[in-house]
Amino acid sequence: MKKNNTNQKINHNISVKNEKVNLNAIQKEKKAEAKSAFNIKNLVILLCIIAGYFLLAYLVEYRLNRQFKSLIVPIGANIILAVSLNLVVGFLGELSLGHAGFMSIGAFTGAIFTLNMNLPGNIEFFLAIIVGGIMAAVFGFLIGIPVLRLRGDYLAIVTLAFTEIIRSIINTLSLPAGKDKAGELIVKKGAMGLSGIETYANYTWIYIAAVISIIVVVNLVNSRQGRIITSIRDNHIAAESIGIKVSRYKTMAFVIGAFFAGVAGVINGHNLSSIKPVDYDYNRSINILVFVVLGGMGSIKGSIIAATILTLLPEVLRPIRNYRMLMYAIVLIAIMLINHSTWKSRLQGNNLLSKIFKKEQVSE
Amino acid sequence: MALLEVKNLGISFGGLRAVDEVNLSIKKGQLFGLIGPNGAGKTTIFNLLTGVYQPTDGTILLDGVSIVGKSTAEISMAGIGRTFQNIRLFKNMSVLDNVKAALHNHEKYSLLAGIMRLPLYYSKERQMNKTAREILKVFDLDKEENYLASNLPYGKQRKLEIARALATRPKLLLLDEPAAGMNPNETAELMDTIRLIRDKFDITILLIEHDMKLVSGICEQILVLNFGTELANGTPEEVLNDPAVITAYLGE
Protein backbone atom coordinates (compact mmCIF):
# COMPACT_ATOMS: atom_id res chain seq x y z
CA MET A 1 0.00 0.00 0.00
CA LYS A 2 2.66 2.44 1.05
CA LYS A 3 4.79 1.53 -1.91
CA ASN A 4 1.89 2.19 -4.18
CA ASN A 5 1.51 5.60 -2.71
CA THR A 6 5.08 6.66 -3.41
CA ASN A 7 4.73 5.43 -6.93
CA GLN A 8 1.77 7.64 -7.43
CA LYS A 9 3.65 10.57 -6.05
CA ILE A 10 6.51 9.99 -8.42
CA ASN A 11 4.14 9.70 -11.33
CA HIS A 12 2.47 12.89 -10.35
CA ASN A 13 5.78 14.70 -10.16
CA ILE A 14 6.78 13.49 -13.57
CA SER A 15 3.58 14.64 -15.15
CA VAL A 16 3.88 18.06 -13.54
CA LYS A 17 7.39 18.38 -14.85
CA ASN A 18 6.28 17.41 -18.33
CA GLU A 19 3.59 20.01 -18.25
CA LYS A 20 6.16 22.68 -17.52
CA VAL A 21 8.31 21.63 -20.42
CA ASN A 22 5.29 21.52 -22.67
CA LEU A 23 4.18 25.00 -21.76
CA ASN A 24 7.47 26.25 -23.00
CA ALA A 25 7.16 24.39 -26.24
CA ILE A 26 3.48 24.82 -26.81
CA GLN A 27 3.51 28.21 -28.46
CA LYS A 28 5.83 29.15 -31.24
CA GLU A 29 7.32 32.59 -31.30
CA LYS A 30 5.03 34.96 -33.04
CA LYS A 31 6.65 36.23 -36.18
CA ALA A 32 6.93 39.93 -36.52
CA GLU A 33 5.17 41.06 -39.63
CA ALA A 34 7.51 43.42 -41.38
CA LYS A 35 6.59 45.26 -44.52
CA SER A 36 10.05 45.36 -46.05
CA ALA A 37 13.65 44.51 -45.40
CA PHE A 38 14.12 47.99 -43.96
CA ASN A 39 12.68 47.46 -40.52
CA ILE A 40 13.93 48.01 -37.01
CA LYS A 41 14.74 44.38 -36.36
CA ASN A 42 16.95 44.12 -39.42
CA LEU A 43 18.61 47.40 -38.53
CA VAL A 44 19.44 46.09 -35.07
CA ILE A 45 20.82 42.90 -36.57
CA LEU A 46 22.93 44.90 -39.01
CA LEU A 47 24.31 47.02 -36.19
CA CYS A 48 25.09 43.88 -34.17
CA ILE A 49 26.92 42.39 -37.14
CA ILE A 50 29.02 45.52 -37.59
CA ALA A 51 29.69 45.80 -33.86
CA GLY A 52 30.58 42.11 -33.81
CA TYR A 53 33.15 42.70 -36.49
CA PHE A 54 34.81 45.55 -34.60
CA LEU A 55 34.82 43.50 -31.43
CA LEU A 56 36.48 40.64 -33.28
CA ALA A 57 39.01 43.01 -34.84
CA TYR A 58 39.80 44.51 -31.45
CA LEU A 59 40.26 41.09 -29.87
CA VAL A 60 42.47 39.83 -32.66
CA GLU A 61 44.60 42.96 -32.89
CA TYR A 62 45.03 43.76 -29.20
CA ARG A 63 43.85 41.04 -26.90
CA LEU A 64 44.24 37.48 -28.13
CA ASN A 65 47.49 35.54 -27.97
CA ARG A 66 48.76 33.65 -30.97
CA GLN A 67 47.15 30.41 -29.95
CA PHE A 68 43.65 31.88 -29.87
CA LYS A 69 44.19 34.06 -32.92
CA SER A 70 44.90 30.91 -34.88
CA LEU A 71 41.51 29.55 -33.82
CA ILE A 72 39.41 32.35 -35.30
CA VAL A 73 39.33 30.94 -38.82
CA PRO A 74 38.68 27.32 -37.73
CA ILE A 75 35.82 28.48 -35.50
CA GLY A 76 34.25 30.41 -38.36
CA ALA A 77 34.73 27.54 -40.78
CA ASN A 78 33.14 25.13 -38.32
CA ILE A 79 30.21 27.48 -37.85
CA ILE A 80 29.66 27.49 -41.63
CA LEU A 81 29.90 23.69 -41.69
CA ALA A 82 27.56 23.19 -38.74
CA VAL A 83 24.94 25.64 -39.93
CA SER A 84 24.90 24.22 -43.46
CA LEU A 85 24.76 20.64 -42.24
CA ASN A 86 21.92 21.61 -39.94
CA LEU A 87 19.98 22.68 -43.02
CA VAL A 88 20.25 19.11 -44.30
CA VAL A 89 20.01 17.14 -41.06
CA GLY A 90 17.89 19.39 -38.87
CA PHE A 91 15.55 21.07 -41.33
CA LEU A 92 15.36 18.60 -44.19
CA GLY A 93 15.65 15.60 -41.88
CA GLU A 94 18.12 13.67 -44.04
CA LEU A 95 21.21 12.24 -42.40
CA SER A 96 24.28 13.26 -44.41
CA LEU A 97 27.83 12.18 -43.64
CA GLY A 98 29.23 13.84 -46.74
CA HIS A 99 30.24 17.23 -45.40
CA ALA A 100 33.95 16.34 -45.20
CA GLY A 101 33.80 15.15 -48.81
CA PHE A 102 32.28 18.42 -50.00
CA MET A 103 34.81 20.29 -47.91
CA SER A 104 37.60 18.34 -49.57
CA ILE A 105 36.29 19.18 -53.03
CA GLY A 106 36.10 22.84 -52.07
CA ALA A 107 39.56 22.87 -50.49
CA PHE A 108 41.32 21.24 -53.44
CA THR A 109 39.40 23.15 -56.10
CA GLY A 110 40.06 26.43 -54.33
CA ALA A 111 43.74 25.67 -53.78
CA ILE A 112 44.30 24.62 -57.40
CA PHE A 113 42.55 27.82 -58.44
CA THR A 114 44.70 30.20 -56.41
CA LEU A 115 47.92 28.27 -57.10
CA ASN A 116 47.37 28.57 -60.84
CA MET A 117 45.91 32.06 -61.07
CA ASN A 118 47.79 35.27 -60.89
CA LEU A 119 45.15 37.68 -59.77
CA PRO A 120 45.25 40.25 -56.98
CA GLY A 121 45.00 38.41 -53.66
CA ASN A 122 41.51 39.33 -52.47
CA ILE A 123 39.89 38.92 -55.88
CA GLU A 124 41.63 35.59 -56.37
CA PHE A 125 40.46 34.34 -52.97
CA PHE A 126 36.91 35.54 -53.49
CA LEU A 127 36.72 33.75 -56.84
CA ALA A 128 38.28 30.63 -55.30
CA ILE A 129 35.57 30.57 -52.64
CA ILE A 130 32.85 30.81 -55.27
CA VAL A 131 34.46 28.22 -57.56
CA GLY A 132 35.11 25.79 -54.68
CA GLY A 133 31.56 26.19 -53.41
CA ILE A 134 30.06 25.65 -56.85
CA MET A 135 32.20 22.57 -57.48
CA ALA A 136 31.03 21.05 -54.20
CA ALA A 137 27.44 21.97 -55.07
CA VAL A 138 27.76 20.23 -58.45
CA PHE A 139 28.87 17.04 -56.71
CA GLY A 140 26.04 17.48 -54.22
CA PHE A 141 23.63 17.68 -57.12
CA LEU A 142 25.04 14.58 -58.79
CA ILE A 143 24.72 12.55 -55.59
CA GLY A 144 21.44 14.09 -54.47
CA ILE A 145 19.50 13.51 -57.67
CA PRO A 146 19.55 9.70 -57.54
CA VAL A 147 19.83 9.15 -53.78
CA LEU A 148 17.26 11.63 -52.48
CA ARG A 149 14.56 9.89 -54.47
CA LEU A 150 14.89 6.89 -52.22
CA ARG A 151 13.19 6.64 -48.87
CA GLY A 152 15.18 5.56 -45.86
CA ASP A 153 18.69 6.17 -44.68
CA TYR A 154 20.38 5.65 -48.02
CA LEU A 155 21.77 9.15 -47.99
CA ALA A 156 23.85 8.44 -44.88
CA ILE A 157 25.41 5.36 -46.48
CA VAL A 158 26.01 6.95 -49.86
CA THR A 159 27.49 10.17 -48.47
CA LEU A 160 29.73 8.18 -46.15
CA ALA A 161 31.01 6.20 -49.12
CA PHE A 162 31.27 9.40 -51.17
CA THR A 163 33.57 11.01 -48.61
CA GLU A 164 35.89 8.02 -48.70
CA ILE A 165 35.76 7.74 -52.49
CA ILE A 166 36.60 11.42 -52.98
CA ARG A 167 39.58 10.93 -50.71
CA SER A 168 40.87 7.95 -52.71
CA ILE A 169 40.24 9.68 -56.03
CA ILE A 170 42.17 12.80 -55.04
CA ASN A 171 44.92 10.49 -53.75
CA THR A 172 45.40 9.07 -57.24
CA LEU A 173 45.12 12.35 -59.17
CA SER A 174 47.97 14.51 -60.42
CA LEU A 175 47.28 18.06 -59.34
CA PRO A 176 48.52 21.20 -61.12
CA ALA A 177 50.13 23.34 -58.43
CA GLY A 178 51.15 26.49 -60.27
CA LYS A 179 54.37 27.31 -62.09
CA ASP A 180 57.90 27.25 -60.74
CA LYS A 181 60.45 30.03 -61.29
CA ALA A 182 61.37 28.70 -64.70
CA GLY A 183 57.73 28.87 -65.76
CA GLU A 184 57.29 25.08 -65.78
CA LEU A 185 54.00 23.65 -64.52
CA ILE A 186 54.45 21.91 -61.16
CA VAL A 187 52.50 18.67 -60.92
CA LYS A 188 51.94 17.16 -57.50
CA LYS A 189 50.78 13.69 -56.57
CA GLY A 190 47.36 13.89 -54.97
CA ALA A 191 48.33 11.78 -51.98
CA MET A 192 51.05 14.29 -51.12
CA GLY A 193 48.44 17.01 -51.08
CA LEU A 194 49.00 20.64 -51.98
CA SER A 195 51.27 23.08 -50.20
CA GLY A 196 52.34 26.66 -50.57
CA ILE A 197 48.71 27.81 -50.67
CA GLU A 198 48.49 31.52 -49.95
CA THR A 199 47.03 32.08 -46.47
CA TYR A 200 44.38 34.52 -47.56
CA ALA A 201 41.92 33.48 -44.89
CA ASN A 202 42.01 36.11 -42.15
CA TYR A 203 39.49 37.11 -39.55
CA THR A 204 37.76 39.58 -41.91
CA TRP A 205 37.16 36.96 -44.57
CA ILE A 206 35.93 34.32 -42.19
CA TYR A 207 33.66 36.78 -40.42
CA ILE A 208 32.04 37.85 -43.66
CA ALA A 209 31.71 34.29 -44.91
CA ALA A 210 30.24 32.99 -41.66
CA VAL A 211 27.77 35.87 -41.36
CA ILE A 212 26.63 35.43 -44.96
CA SER A 213 26.12 31.70 -44.60
CA ILE A 214 24.15 32.16 -41.37
CA ILE A 215 21.96 34.82 -42.98
CA VAL A 216 21.38 32.68 -46.06
CA VAL A 217 20.36 29.63 -44.03
CA VAL A 218 18.20 31.58 -41.57
CA ASN A 219 16.42 33.45 -44.37
CA LEU A 220 16.01 30.28 -46.38
CA VAL A 221 14.51 28.40 -43.46
CA ASN A 222 12.00 31.20 -42.88
CA SER A 223 10.90 31.41 -46.49
CA ARG A 224 8.45 29.59 -48.71
CA GLN A 225 11.17 27.13 -49.69
CA GLY A 226 12.16 26.61 -46.05
CA ARG A 227 8.59 25.81 -45.10
CA ILE A 228 8.50 23.28 -47.89
CA ILE A 229 11.75 21.72 -46.69
CA THR A 230 10.58 21.40 -43.08
CA SER A 231 7.21 20.07 -44.16
CA ILE A 232 9.00 17.29 -46.05
CA ARG A 233 10.91 16.48 -42.87
CA ASP A 234 7.74 16.36 -40.81
CA ASN A 235 5.69 14.26 -43.22
CA HIS A 236 6.69 13.60 -46.78
CA ILE A 237 3.42 11.88 -47.70
CA ALA A 238 1.40 14.88 -46.56
CA ALA A 239 3.89 17.17 -48.31
CA GLU A 240 3.27 15.37 -51.60
CA SER A 241 -0.47 15.57 -51.03
CA ILE A 242 -0.31 19.37 -50.99
CA GLY A 243 1.58 19.45 -54.27
CA ILE A 244 5.18 19.56 -53.09
CA LYS A 245 7.72 17.98 -55.41
CA VAL A 246 9.61 16.27 -52.63
CA SER A 247 12.80 15.16 -54.36
CA ARG A 248 13.26 18.56 -55.96
CA TYR A 249 13.25 20.41 -52.66
CA LYS A 250 15.31 17.73 -50.94
CA THR A 251 17.93 18.21 -53.63
CA MET A 252 17.72 21.98 -53.24
CA ALA A 253 18.51 21.84 -49.53
CA PHE A 254 21.23 19.25 -50.00
CA VAL A 255 22.96 21.21 -52.76
CA ILE A 256 22.90 24.43 -50.74
CA GLY A 257 24.41 22.51 -47.82
CA ALA A 258 27.12 21.11 -50.10
CA PHE A 259 27.89 24.59 -51.45
CA PHE A 260 28.64 25.97 -48.01
CA ALA A 261 30.69 22.92 -47.07
CA GLY A 262 32.75 23.64 -50.18
CA VAL A 263 33.13 27.28 -49.14
CA ALA A 264 34.33 26.20 -45.70
CA GLY A 265 36.78 23.85 -47.43
CA VAL A 266 38.28 26.65 -49.53
CA ILE A 267 38.69 28.82 -46.43
CA ASN A 268 40.19 25.92 -44.50
CA GLY A 269 42.76 25.30 -47.24
CA HIS A 270 43.73 28.96 -47.42
CA ASN A 271 44.19 29.03 -43.68
CA LEU A 272 46.46 26.01 -43.36
CA SER A 273 48.51 26.61 -46.53
CA SER A 274 48.94 22.89 -47.03
CA ILE A 275 46.21 20.29 -47.36
CA LYS A 276 46.09 16.52 -47.76
CA PRO A 277 43.20 14.30 -48.78
CA VAL A 278 43.38 12.47 -45.44
CA ASP A 279 42.48 15.70 -43.66
CA TYR A 280 38.95 15.24 -44.95
CA ASP A 281 37.87 11.78 -43.92
CA TYR A 282 34.61 10.56 -42.43
CA ASN A 283 35.81 11.43 -38.91
CA ARG A 284 35.53 15.02 -39.89
CA SER A 285 31.97 14.49 -41.13
CA ILE A 286 31.11 12.95 -37.80
CA ASN A 287 32.66 15.88 -35.95
CA ILE A 288 30.49 18.31 -37.88
CA LEU A 289 27.47 16.14 -37.16
CA VAL A 290 28.34 16.35 -33.45
CA PHE A 291 28.11 20.15 -33.63
CA VAL A 292 24.65 19.86 -35.15
CA VAL A 293 23.33 17.23 -32.78
CA LEU A 294 24.68 18.93 -29.68
CA GLY A 295 23.54 22.36 -30.78
CA GLY A 296 20.12 20.94 -31.46
CA MET A 297 18.61 19.77 -34.71
CA GLY A 298 16.97 22.68 -36.43
CA SER A 299 18.53 25.29 -34.14
CA ILE A 300 20.89 27.61 -35.98
CA LYS A 301 21.90 29.35 -32.80
CA GLY A 302 22.71 25.99 -31.22
CA SER A 303 24.91 25.03 -34.18
CA ILE A 304 26.84 28.29 -33.88
CA ILE A 305 27.39 27.89 -30.15
CA ALA A 306 28.29 24.19 -30.35
CA ALA A 307 30.74 24.75 -33.21
CA THR A 308 32.42 27.57 -31.29
CA ILE A 309 32.71 25.76 -27.96
CA LEU A 310 33.81 22.47 -29.44
CA THR A 311 36.49 24.15 -31.56
CA LEU A 312 37.85 26.09 -28.60
CA LEU A 313 37.66 23.21 -26.19
CA PRO A 314 40.61 21.07 -27.31
CA GLU A 315 42.84 24.16 -27.18
CA VAL A 316 41.60 25.28 -23.79
CA LEU A 317 42.22 21.79 -22.50
CA ARG A 318 45.71 21.61 -23.91
CA PRO A 319 47.43 22.21 -20.53
CA ILE A 320 45.87 19.06 -19.08
CA ARG A 321 47.02 17.09 -22.04
CA ASN A 322 46.51 13.61 -20.60
CA TYR A 323 42.91 14.21 -19.64
CA ARG A 324 42.00 16.14 -22.72
CA MET A 325 39.80 13.59 -24.42
CA LEU A 326 38.21 12.66 -21.13
CA MET A 327 37.31 16.29 -20.49
CA TYR A 328 36.06 16.63 -24.04
CA ALA A 329 33.70 13.71 -23.48
CA ILE A 330 32.51 15.15 -20.18
CA VAL A 331 31.74 18.49 -21.81
CA LEU A 332 29.84 16.76 -24.60
CA ILE A 333 27.70 14.96 -22.06
CA ALA A 334 27.20 18.14 -20.05
CA ILE A 335 26.01 20.04 -23.12
CA MET A 336 23.59 17.25 -23.90
CA LEU A 337 22.17 17.35 -20.39
CA ILE A 338 21.84 21.12 -20.46
CA ASN A 339 20.09 20.89 -23.79
CA HIS A 340 17.40 18.75 -22.25
CA SER A 341 17.01 20.59 -19.00
CA THR A 342 14.51 23.32 -18.28
CA TRP A 343 16.98 26.06 -17.57
CA LYS A 344 18.03 26.17 -21.17
CA SER A 345 14.59 27.39 -22.10
CA ARG A 346 14.63 29.76 -19.15
CA LEU A 347 17.91 31.15 -20.39
CA GLN A 348 16.45 31.56 -23.86
CA GLY A 349 13.41 33.35 -22.55
CA ASN A 350 15.18 36.25 -20.87
CA ASN A 351 18.12 37.03 -22.95
CA LEU A 352 18.33 39.92 -25.27
CA LEU A 353 20.06 38.10 -28.07
CA SER A 354 17.32 35.53 -28.29
CA LYS A 355 14.79 38.32 -28.59
CA ILE A 356 16.65 39.83 -31.51
CA PHE A 357 17.06 36.47 -33.19
CA LYS A 358 13.49 35.44 -32.56
CA LYS A 359 13.00 34.33 -36.10
CA GLU A 360 15.60 31.64 -35.82
CA GLN A 361 13.76 30.04 -32.97
CA VAL A 362 10.63 29.65 -34.99
CA SER A 363 11.85 26.46 -36.49
CA GLU A 364 13.51 25.08 -33.41
CA MET B 1 -20.05 16.46 -67.29
CA ALA B 2 -19.07 15.04 -63.96
CA LEU B 3 -16.13 16.55 -62.10
CA LEU B 4 -14.75 13.13 -61.25
CA GLU B 5 -15.44 10.17 -63.49
CA VAL B 6 -14.03 6.83 -62.36
CA LYS B 7 -14.59 3.73 -64.46
CA ASN B 8 -13.80 0.10 -63.63
CA LEU B 9 -11.19 1.09 -61.06
CA GLY B 10 -9.24 -1.85 -59.68
CA ILE B 11 -6.04 -2.67 -57.84
CA SER B 12 -4.47 -5.89 -56.60
CA PHE B 13 -1.91 -6.23 -53.84
CA GLY B 14 -0.33 -9.55 -54.63
CA GLY B 15 -3.30 -11.91 -54.53
CA LEU B 16 -5.60 -9.50 -52.73
CA ARG B 17 -8.09 -7.65 -54.90
CA ALA B 18 -8.47 -4.58 -52.67
CA VAL B 19 -10.60 -2.60 -55.12
CA ASP B 20 -12.50 -4.12 -58.01
CA GLU B 21 -14.62 -2.60 -60.77
CA VAL B 22 -15.54 0.54 -58.87
CA ASN B 23 -17.39 3.27 -60.75
CA LEU B 24 -17.84 6.76 -59.45
CA SER B 25 -19.40 9.80 -61.00
CA ILE B 26 -19.31 12.90 -58.86
CA LYS B 27 -20.91 16.11 -60.04
CA LYS B 28 -19.54 19.54 -59.34
CA GLY B 29 -20.66 20.81 -55.95
CA GLN B 30 -21.82 17.43 -54.75
CA LEU B 31 -21.22 16.05 -51.27
CA PHE B 32 -20.58 12.41 -51.98
CA GLY B 33 -20.27 9.70 -49.34
CA LEU B 34 -18.12 6.60 -49.51
CA ILE B 35 -18.95 4.08 -46.84
CA GLY B 36 -18.26 0.50 -46.03
CA PRO B 37 -16.90 -1.69 -43.26
CA ASN B 38 -13.27 -1.70 -42.22
CA GLY B 39 -10.98 -3.06 -44.90
CA ALA B 40 -13.55 -2.49 -47.63
CA GLY B 41 -11.06 -0.53 -49.72
CA LYS B 42 -12.17 3.05 -49.05
CA THR B 43 -8.76 4.45 -48.19
CA THR B 44 -7.28 2.50 -51.08
CA ILE B 45 -9.64 4.33 -53.45
CA PHE B 46 -8.36 7.65 -52.07
CA ASN B 47 -4.80 6.47 -52.59
CA LEU B 48 -5.66 5.54 -56.18
CA LEU B 49 -7.31 8.89 -56.82
CA THR B 50 -4.29 10.77 -55.47
CA GLY B 51 -1.61 8.76 -57.23
CA VAL B 52 -0.21 7.14 -54.09
CA TYR B 53 -1.05 3.79 -55.73
CA GLN B 54 -1.28 3.17 -59.45
CA PRO B 55 -4.45 1.34 -60.48
CA THR B 56 -4.10 -2.06 -62.15
CA ASP B 57 -7.28 -1.36 -64.12
CA GLY B 58 -9.60 1.46 -64.95
CA THR B 59 -9.65 5.14 -65.73
CA ILE B 60 -9.85 8.26 -63.60
CA LEU B 61 -10.91 11.51 -65.23
CA LEU B 62 -10.83 14.83 -63.41
CA ASP B 63 -12.68 17.47 -65.39
CA GLY B 64 -12.39 15.16 -68.38
CA VAL B 65 -8.62 14.80 -68.13
CA SER B 66 -7.01 11.51 -67.15
CA ILE B 67 -4.92 11.66 -64.00
CA VAL B 68 -3.78 8.05 -64.02
CA GLY B 69 0.00 7.86 -63.97
CA LYS B 70 0.46 11.35 -62.57
CA SER B 71 2.41 11.84 -59.36
CA THR B 72 0.73 12.76 -56.11
CA ALA B 73 2.10 16.29 -56.32
CA GLU B 74 0.83 16.71 -59.88
CA ILE B 75 -2.61 15.46 -58.91
CA SER B 76 -2.69 17.97 -56.07
CA MET B 77 -1.90 20.69 -58.58
CA ALA B 78 -4.59 19.32 -60.90
CA GLY B 79 -7.09 20.00 -58.12
CA ILE B 80 -7.51 17.12 -55.69
CA GLY B 81 -6.86 17.78 -52.01
CA ARG B 82 -7.07 15.22 -49.26
CA THR B 83 -6.86 14.41 -45.59
CA PHE B 84 -5.63 11.18 -44.04
CA GLN B 85 -7.33 8.61 -41.86
CA ASN B 86 -4.35 8.65 -39.50
CA ILE B 87 -3.65 12.37 -39.19
CA ARG B 88 -0.57 13.56 -41.06
CA LEU B 89 0.22 17.09 -39.98
CA PHE B 90 3.55 18.88 -40.09
CA LYS B 91 3.89 18.35 -36.39
CA ASN B 92 6.86 20.53 -35.61
CA MET B 93 5.58 23.48 -37.57
CA SER B 94 3.15 26.10 -36.34
CA VAL B 95 -0.53 25.87 -37.17
CA LEU B 96 -0.16 28.89 -39.43
CA ASP B 97 2.86 27.40 -41.21
CA ASN B 98 0.97 24.17 -41.85
CA VAL B 99 -1.53 26.12 -43.89
CA LYS B 100 1.07 28.41 -45.45
CA ALA B 101 3.03 25.40 -46.65
CA ALA B 102 -0.05 24.38 -48.63
CA LEU B 103 -0.20 27.80 -50.29
CA HIS B 104 3.19 27.31 -51.91
CA ASN B 105 1.78 26.82 -55.39
CA HIS B 106 -0.38 29.92 -55.23
CA GLU B 107 1.90 32.56 -53.74
CA LYS B 108 5.29 32.05 -55.31
CA TYR B 109 8.62 33.77 -55.08
CA SER B 110 12.07 32.55 -55.99
CA LEU B 111 14.70 31.11 -53.69
CA LEU B 112 16.75 34.25 -54.28
CA ALA B 113 13.87 36.56 -53.33
CA GLY B 114 13.50 34.64 -50.08
CA ILE B 115 17.19 34.63 -49.19
CA MET B 116 17.78 38.24 -50.20
CA ARG B 117 14.50 39.34 -48.62
CA LEU B 118 13.44 41.20 -51.74
CA PRO B 119 10.19 43.23 -51.62
CA LEU B 120 8.38 40.34 -53.32
CA TYR B 121 9.13 38.17 -50.28
CA TYR B 122 7.37 40.56 -47.95
CA SER B 123 4.34 41.12 -50.14
CA LYS B 124 3.83 37.42 -50.84
CA GLU B 125 4.35 36.44 -47.21
CA ARG B 126 1.80 38.99 -46.11
CA GLN B 127 -0.66 37.71 -48.69
CA MET B 128 -0.04 34.15 -47.48
CA ASN B 129 -0.59 35.13 -43.84
CA LYS B 130 -3.84 36.80 -44.78
CA THR B 131 -5.15 33.86 -46.78
CA ALA B 132 -4.01 31.31 -44.20
CA ARG B 133 -5.70 33.20 -41.38
CA GLU B 134 -8.94 33.43 -43.33
CA ILE B 135 -8.94 29.67 -43.77
CA LEU B 136 -8.02 29.06 -40.13
CA LYS B 137 -10.87 31.29 -39.05
CA VAL B 138 -13.40 29.07 -40.82
CA PHE B 139 -12.24 26.23 -38.60
CA ASP B 140 -12.02 28.36 -35.49
CA LEU B 141 -8.29 27.80 -35.35
CA ASP B 142 -7.18 31.42 -35.76
CA LYS B 143 -6.37 31.86 -32.09
CA GLU B 144 -4.02 28.90 -32.12
CA GLU B 145 -2.03 29.97 -35.17
CA ASN B 146 1.26 30.03 -33.28
CA TYR B 147 0.81 26.66 -31.61
CA LEU B 148 2.84 23.74 -32.78
CA ALA B 149 0.51 21.51 -34.76
CA SER B 150 1.32 18.59 -32.46
CA ASN B 151 0.14 20.57 -29.44
CA LEU B 152 -3.39 20.98 -30.74
CA PRO B 153 -6.06 18.75 -29.25
CA TYR B 154 -7.09 15.85 -31.44
CA GLY B 155 -10.29 17.33 -32.85
CA LYS B 156 -8.50 20.51 -33.88
CA GLN B 157 -5.75 18.52 -35.54
CA ARG B 158 -8.38 16.94 -37.76
CA LYS B 159 -9.72 20.37 -38.60
CA LEU B 160 -6.25 21.73 -39.32
CA GLU B 161 -5.72 18.92 -41.77
CA ILE B 162 -8.86 19.92 -43.64
CA ALA B 163 -7.77 23.57 -43.54
CA ARG B 164 -4.41 22.62 -45.02
CA ALA B 165 -6.02 20.61 -47.81
CA LEU B 166 -8.35 23.51 -48.59
CA ALA B 167 -5.42 25.89 -48.86
CA THR B 168 -4.29 24.11 -52.02
CA ARG B 169 -7.60 25.31 -53.52
CA PRO B 170 -8.79 21.91 -54.67
CA LYS B 171 -11.73 21.34 -56.97
CA LEU B 172 -12.32 18.06 -55.23
CA LEU B 173 -11.67 17.50 -51.54
CA LEU B 174 -11.24 13.95 -50.23
CA LEU B 175 -11.88 13.52 -46.51
CA ASP B 176 -10.87 10.19 -44.98
CA GLU B 177 -12.92 9.56 -41.85
CA PRO B 178 -12.74 13.18 -40.64
CA ALA B 179 -14.88 12.41 -37.61
CA ALA B 180 -12.89 9.40 -36.44
CA GLY B 181 -12.20 9.58 -32.73
CA MET B 182 -14.56 12.51 -32.14
CA ASN B 183 -17.45 12.50 -29.71
CA PRO B 184 -21.02 12.96 -31.04
CA ASN B 185 -21.01 16.71 -30.35
CA GLU B 186 -17.73 17.28 -32.11
CA THR B 187 -18.91 15.12 -34.97
CA ALA B 188 -22.12 17.08 -35.44
CA GLU B 189 -20.17 20.32 -35.38
CA LEU B 190 -17.67 18.97 -37.91
CA MET B 191 -20.43 17.91 -40.27
CA ASP B 192 -21.81 21.45 -40.16
CA THR B 193 -18.36 22.78 -40.94
CA ILE B 194 -18.04 20.39 -43.88
CA ARG B 195 -21.34 21.56 -45.30
CA LEU B 196 -20.25 25.13 -44.75
CA ILE B 197 -16.95 24.78 -46.57
CA ARG B 198 -18.64 23.07 -49.49
CA ASP B 199 -20.76 26.20 -49.94
CA LYS B 200 -18.19 28.79 -48.91
CA PHE B 201 -15.31 27.43 -50.96
CA ASP B 202 -17.51 26.21 -53.78
CA ILE B 203 -15.95 22.78 -53.95
CA THR B 204 -16.92 19.17 -54.34
CA ILE B 205 -16.39 16.77 -51.47
CA LEU B 206 -15.91 13.03 -51.35
CA LEU B 207 -16.23 11.86 -47.79
CA ILE B 208 -15.31 8.52 -46.27
CA GLU B 209 -17.22 7.58 -43.19
CA HIS B 210 -17.67 4.59 -41.08
CA ASP B 211 -20.99 5.55 -39.67
CA MET B 212 -23.87 5.11 -42.09
CA LYS B 213 -26.25 7.44 -40.22
CA LEU B 214 -23.76 10.24 -40.18
CA VAL B 215 -23.09 10.12 -43.90
CA SER B 216 -26.71 9.83 -44.85
CA GLY B 217 -27.31 13.03 -42.88
CA ILE B 218 -25.17 15.24 -45.10
CA CYS B 219 -24.37 13.40 -48.33
CA GLU B 220 -26.47 13.72 -51.45
CA GLN B 221 -25.20 10.49 -52.89
CA ILE B 222 -23.54 7.46 -51.37
CA LEU B 223 -21.46 4.59 -52.63
CA VAL B 224 -21.36 1.55 -50.38
CA LEU B 225 -18.29 -0.58 -50.67
CA ASN B 226 -17.81 -4.13 -49.44
CA PHE B 227 -14.73 -6.27 -50.00
CA GLY B 228 -13.52 -3.83 -52.63
CA THR B 229 -16.66 -3.96 -54.77
CA GLU B 230 -19.74 -1.78 -55.07
CA LEU B 231 -22.61 -2.92 -52.96
CA ALA B 232 -24.95 -0.02 -53.65
CA ASN B 233 -24.88 3.43 -55.17
CA GLY B 234 -27.58 6.05 -54.85
CA THR B 235 -29.29 8.60 -52.64
CA PRO B 236 -29.21 8.01 -48.86
CA GLU B 237 -32.79 6.65 -48.86
CA GLU B 238 -32.12 4.26 -51.72
CA VAL B 239 -28.96 2.99 -50.11
CA LEU B 240 -30.40 2.65 -46.61
CA ASN B 241 -33.29 0.59 -47.96
CA ASP B 242 -31.16 -1.59 -50.18
CA PRO B 243 -31.49 -5.22 -49.04
CA ALA B 244 -27.86 -5.97 -49.88
CA VAL B 245 -26.70 -3.09 -47.68
CA ILE B 246 -28.95 -4.11 -44.83
CA THR B 247 -27.61 -7.65 -44.99
CA ALA B 248 -23.99 -6.55 -45.11
CA TYR B 249 -24.37 -4.07 -42.28
CA LEU B 250 -26.76 -5.86 -39.98
CA GLY B 251 -25.68 -9.38 -40.75
CA GLU B 252 -28.07 -12.14 -41.81
Ligand SMILES: Nc1ncnc2c1ncn2[C@@H]1O[C@H](COP(=O)(O)OP(=O)(O)O)[C@@H](O)[C@H]1O
Ligand atom coordinates in the same frame (compact mmCIF):
# COMPACT_ATOMS: atom_id res chain seq x y z
N1 LIG C 1 -0.19 -1.15 -49.61
C1 LIG C 1 -0.95 -2.24 -49.38
N2 LIG C 1 -0.42 -3.48 -49.49
C2 LIG C 1 -1.18 -4.57 -49.27
N3 LIG C 1 -2.47 -4.53 -48.91
C3 LIG C 1 -3.05 -3.32 -48.76
C4 LIG C 1 -2.34 -2.12 -48.99
N4 LIG C 1 -3.16 -1.07 -48.77
C5 LIG C 1 -4.35 -1.61 -48.42
N5 LIG C 1 -4.29 -2.96 -48.42
C6 LIG C 1 -5.41 -3.86 -48.13
O1 LIG C 1 -6.52 -3.46 -48.87
C7 LIG C 1 -7.70 -3.64 -48.11
C8 LIG C 1 -8.47 -2.37 -48.06
O2 LIG C 1 -7.82 -1.47 -47.15
P1 LIG C 1 -8.31 -0.01 -46.91
O3 LIG C 1 -8.51 0.66 -48.21
O4 LIG C 1 -7.36 0.64 -45.98
O5 LIG C 1 -9.70 -0.22 -46.17
P2 LIG C 1 -10.68 0.84 -45.54
O6 LIG C 1 -11.97 0.67 -46.28
O7 LIG C 1 -10.84 0.45 -44.11
O8 LIG C 1 -10.10 2.19 -45.68
C9 LIG C 1 -7.30 -4.19 -46.77
O9 LIG C 1 -7.45 -5.60 -46.78
C10 LIG C 1 -5.85 -3.81 -46.69
O10 LIG C 1 -5.14 -4.72 -45.90
Ligand SMILES: [Mg+2]
Ligand atom coordinates in the same frame (compact mmCIF):
# COMPACT_ATOMS: atom_id res chain seq x y z
MG1 LIG D 1 -9.54 3.49 -44.27
